[in-house]
Amino acid sequence: MAEFLSFRDGDAAQEPAVTVEAFTGQSNATAVRIEPGDDARELLPHLGRIALVEVNFPVFGDGRGYSAARILRESGYDGELRAVGDVLVDQIVAMRRCGFDSFRPDKPLDDAAVERALNRYADVYQRTIDGRSPVWAKRRPETQNG
C-alpha cells in the first residue's frame, strides 16, 4: 500500500506548505497549499519560487482542485503538484490528466489498483496539459488517407 506516490524524477519536496494567503504575503516560502476555495491564479506571479503546490481535497466529490491544477500547469508551472486528502484510486487518472504528479492520500492506495487504473484507458478524448495525444489528433492521418 502506498502512502505517497510520485511520478517525478528526484526527491519529493519536504518543506511544509503554507496557506495561499501566507505564501503571497512572504517571500521565502517555496511550498504552498491550495484549499478548494482558493484562487490558484493568485500564485501565478510567484511561480518562479515555488517547488511544491499541494492541492487539498477534503472530500473527493469537491472537484475544484482539478481546475486549480490545470490552471497552474497551463500557466507554465513545472514544479511538484501534489494531491492530498480524500484521494481515491478512481480519481488518479483524472488527476494525472490535470497535471498532478504526486499524491499523498489520507488512506494508502493499493499499488496494483493504481497501476491497473493508469493503464485502463489507452486513449483519451481531450487535450490537456499532460501531453497525451487525444484521439482526434491520432485520427488525422486516417482521415487524410481516405
Added chain:
Amino acid sequence: MKILTGNDLQSGDVIWWAGDGWSRLVAEAVDVGERGDDLARTEEAALRVVGAYVIDGTLTEEGPRPAHIKDRIRALGPTIRPDLTLKPADADIGKWVI
C-alpha cells in the same frame, strides 16, 4: 413497531428483517425495537443487504404495515403494474398501499 428494511445487495430485491434472516415479504417482518441500526451495520458488513434503514410501522390483522406510503409501495411493487407486484392475483391489493 420498528421494521428494518433494505435491498438485497446482489439482486436489488426489497427485503425485510424477519428475525433470523431476510424475507421478501413484509408480512414476515419483525419488530426490531432498538436493535435496527446495529443489525443494519452487521448485515451490510456481511454483504446481505444494501441501503438498510429502520422505519415505523404498525402491526395490523394483515401483518406489519409500514407507516409511510413509500415503504408500502416498496413492500408491494409498482401500483400501476399489478402483474409485477408480489400479489399479482389480488385485484384489490393496490388499496393496501393507500
Added chain:
Amino acid sequence: MGDLTMYRYDSYDQAIVDARVEEFRDQTQRRLAGQLTEDQFKPLRLMNGLYLQLHAYMLRVAIPYGTLSAAQMRVLGGIARKYDKGYGHFTTRQNLQYNWIKLSDAPDILAELAKVEMHAIQTSGNCIRNISSDQYAGVDAAEVADPRPWAELLRQWSTFHPEFTYLPRKFKIAVIAADEDRSAMRLHDIGLKLVSRDGVIGAEVYAGGGMGRTPMVAPLIRDFVTEDEIVAYLEACLRVYNRYGRRDNKYKARIKILVHEIGVEEYRRQVEEEFAHMRQQGLNPPVEELARIRAFFAPPAYETGLSDKIDRADPAFALWVDRNVAAHKAAGYAIVNISLKPQGGIPGDASAEQMELVADLADRYSLGEIRVTHAQNLVLPHVRKADLPAVWQALEEAGLAEANLDLITDIIACPGLDYCALANARAIPVAQKIAARFADPQRQRDLGELKLKISGCINACGHHHAGHIGILGVDRKGVENYQLLLGGSGAQDASLGQITGPGFSEDGVVEAIEKVTDIYLEQRQDGERFLDTYRRIGMKPFKEAIYG
C-alpha cells in the same frame, strides 16, 4: 448497420467503451466480494448509470442525442427480456431506463450494449450528462444545419473529461438548430442553438437554465461561437462553473444559481476571460475531425421522384397522419411520431416486443434509424409517404398508433413514487386518470396542442414547470397531494408555469384540469392554443373556476 447516416465508432471509440465495461466489471466484483463498501461503490456505479431505486437497481442507458439504430433498439429490447421484466422506460433525457436490474448482471448488460456502440457512461453523477438534441435533426427543412455533429463532438469531448467529473452538480447540454425548439433547450444548464451568420454556422449559447426547485430560463451569454472553437468555449463555461458554483448546498449547486447570483453580465465576463486563455491551449479538434464526424451524418440517398400523395381513405389512418406525421425535408418522405402514450398505458414505457417491432419497422421503412424524444415518444425519421399505411397498420396492431402527439393525453410523467426513491407522490396513476378523463379523441383534438407534464417531486424530471398545464406531486403529512401549474412552456416561447393555489387529491386534480380546459374553451379566440389564451387572460379566471 451498413449504410446508416449516424455516427459509427472507430477503434478508438470502441476501445474506450470496452475498457469501461471491464472497469465496471472489476468494480462490481470488488463490491460483491466486500472489497468496496457501498459508500465507495456508489459514486462508481452512478457514473455508469446504476442507481439503487425503490424496488431494485435501475440502469439508465445513454441514447446520445436521442438517435438510435434499429440494431441498437433490438438489443435494448433483448436486454429488457433477458435481464429485466420485459420492458423499459424512455425518459425525458432521451435515455432508456431498466427498472429491475441485478447488480451481478450489470457488467454483462454493459457488455451487450458495447457490442452495438452503446453505454451508460455519465448518465448519472455530477458530470456532463448525455447531450440532448432535436428528434427531427437532419430531417427538418427549417433547421440551419444538422445539430448532431455538434452533439457527437460534445459527446466525445465530455466523455471522462478529467476536469469536469466532480462538478458542483450534474450538467445538461442541449443542441438544436431550428427556431422551433423541440428539446427544451433553454431549460438546460447550457443550450446551444445553431444559427447562420453570413453563411457561417455557429452557436448561440444560453447558460443557466434548468428546472428543479428553482426553475430558470437560460439567458443568452454569447451570440456566436463557431464549431472549431466550441470546445474551448465550453471548457471556459465549465471551468468558471466548476470553480465558483456553490458547493455548500446541493439545492443551490446548479449553474443556474451561479448565473443568477453573480448576474449574467459577470458570468459572461468571467467566461470571456477564461475563453481568451483557453483559446491558447490547443483544445479544439481540427477542422478535419469536425468534417470526419459530420460526414457520418450526411443525408441518406433518398429516392427521388416519389409521390407526396397520401391515400386518406381510412379515417382512422387519416387522423393519425394529421396528428403524428410531420413534414420531412425530402420530397415523398415523412417523419413518423410513435406515441408511447396509449390509453391505460404508462408514459414512455415500451415492451421488449414493441421495441423489436419499432426496430423492424425502422429497418424496413426508415433507413434503419429511430429517434427518442424528450416527450418520451419515438420517431421514425425517414418514412416514404407511400409506406405510411403499412407503418400505421403495424403500429396499430402493437398498440403504438395513438394519434395524440402534443395533445392533452400525450403526457410527460416521471416514474414517480411507483419506482423512484426520491419521489414524494405517484405520477403515473395521475397521468392515467387524466388520459381516461379526456379519452374521447375528438375532445382531445378540440382542445388542440396542450402539453401536460407531471413530476412526482420537486426535482422536476417530469418537466412540470414547462407544461402548459403542470402537476407537481408533494407529500402532505404522508398523503399524496398535487399542485397545479399553468402557463409553462419548454419550447421556443419558454416560460415557467405558475402555481394555481392550494393542492389537490389525485381525483381533485383531474377535476381541476377539466375546469381549466372548460375555461379555455369558453375564452379562446380564433386559433389560440391553451397557452396563448392563458397568456392573454392570465391566471385569475382559471383560479376562480378551480377554487371559486
